[in-house]
Amino acid sequence: MSVTEEQLQALHDFLAGRFGAADAPHCQKISGGQSNPTFFVDYAGQRMVLRKQPSGPILRGAHAIDREFRVLQALAPTDVPVPRPILFHSETDVLDTPFYLMERLEGRVFDDCALPGMAPDERRGIYFAMAEALAKLHSVVPETVGLGDYGRPGNYFERQISRWSRQYKESTGEPIAALDQLVALLPGLMPPDDGKITIAHGDFRLGNMLFHPTEPRVIGILDWELSTLGHPYADLGFCCMPWHTAPDEYGGILGLGTGLGIPGQAEFCAHYYRHVGSDTPLLPFHVAFALFRFAVIFVGIADRVRGGNAVATNAEAVGPLAGRFAARALEVIEGAESHGRF
Incomplete structure (x- = not known):
């Protein structure tokens, strides 16, 4: 285009x-x-x-x-x-x-969450910088910057599940069994609404960060199309998707082992907690919800391919990832249930 x-x-x-x-x-x-x-x-x-x-x-x-x-x-x-x-x-x-x-900012964008070609300590710094940038965003009180009306307060996950389920059902593509299962499961797995409201980016992941040319520091958070007032752990869960997806699933790190120097999910979240001033843990639901939502985003990409107005040159290749991300979400749910975490 x-x-x-x-x-x-x-x-x-x-x-x-x-x-x-x-x-x-x-x-x-x-x-x-x-x-x-x-x-x-x-x-x-x-x-x-x-x-x-x-x-x-x-x-x-x-x-x-x-x-x-x-x-x-x-x-x-x-x-x-x-x-x-x-x-x-x-x-x-x-x-x-x-x-x-x-x-236009001059910096680096990383599409592969394994950060190939970097030293282990550099990879660690990049991930912690992403956690710090997210904490800065979630520390902003929406009303103080004129965004008090940027979205509807409360019941964020309930409304989001409804929205993305509806978007999936309106798709022109074939039904996806794993997504159908998630649409049925997720409403019953929601934790009680704790009233937390922040500016939620909606697509907060490594590929939407612009990093300093040489330092492990985020200089620009990009792609704010899905931003709204929402729960901070929607963003945090979205950040955690790479630990649950494989390298051929949009550049995840599942199965790559610990030798890369990348912090584990728990350590990444702990770094975020320290900078945002929270000790409330991220739940498996938040990660499953993030994977579900990204699966529906992939459904939308596939719809645009069929409609002839896809933006990216690799849109046709990533469209089929909807089913794989939905399956990963089910794995998170099943793993949590087997350990009594739901």
Whole structure:
């Protein structure tokens, strides 16, 4: 999904009106990502990133470009590492869909959770930096940054299970037995609502972190499309998926052993607890819920492949992971039940 010559000219005219006349913008599609098309845009000495909605029909509430921009604006003055937002354009006259611009940060993105080519202590530092960035996000009181109305408070997991179950049922694909089983099981496994409400990223994982070029430090949390007010352990559980998925399942680390230097899930969570100031443990439910939700995200990717408006070049390959992630969620549930943890 690229920008046409006509759209590039329209973008040039738009940027000239905002930043002054300059040479035509240099626009480069960024590979990776499965949702909103993303481009590097250089114009008038500014190095920026452009995010837009995909073309074609989209599900109600999906690809929420406006929400992404709003949360970036709210968090920019805090110590949560986010790119600086520049502008939001709600009309379709330039690129056929709404879009926004943010600053381009120079750093590293890691898609493989095994972090190949790194020394063990470097891998350990990267994982702990991710836990620290999540703790910074969850330490922000939503009302203090103007996000008190960014989502509905309370009963987060109940509403999320309902939402993602509905999205799965609306899929154009074939039923997936493991997902059907999860839809039936998860409501009965929910812990009582403890009232915790934070800004929840919704897709907090290694691949959505931009790290300093040389240091184990997150300089930008990316892809805020699914952010809302929610329970912090929805994000923490999402972070823990690599310990429960194999290397060929979106770059997990299950089965790779302890020689890599990557902390175990319990140690990773303990690091988060220390920085956020909590001693409430993550439950198997939270991990199973995260795997379930990512499975439904994969269902949506497969739907976009069939509809001809998938964003990433590897969308067709990752679509089948829905069944495998659902099966991993069932393994978490079955393992917890066998140890009396549910």
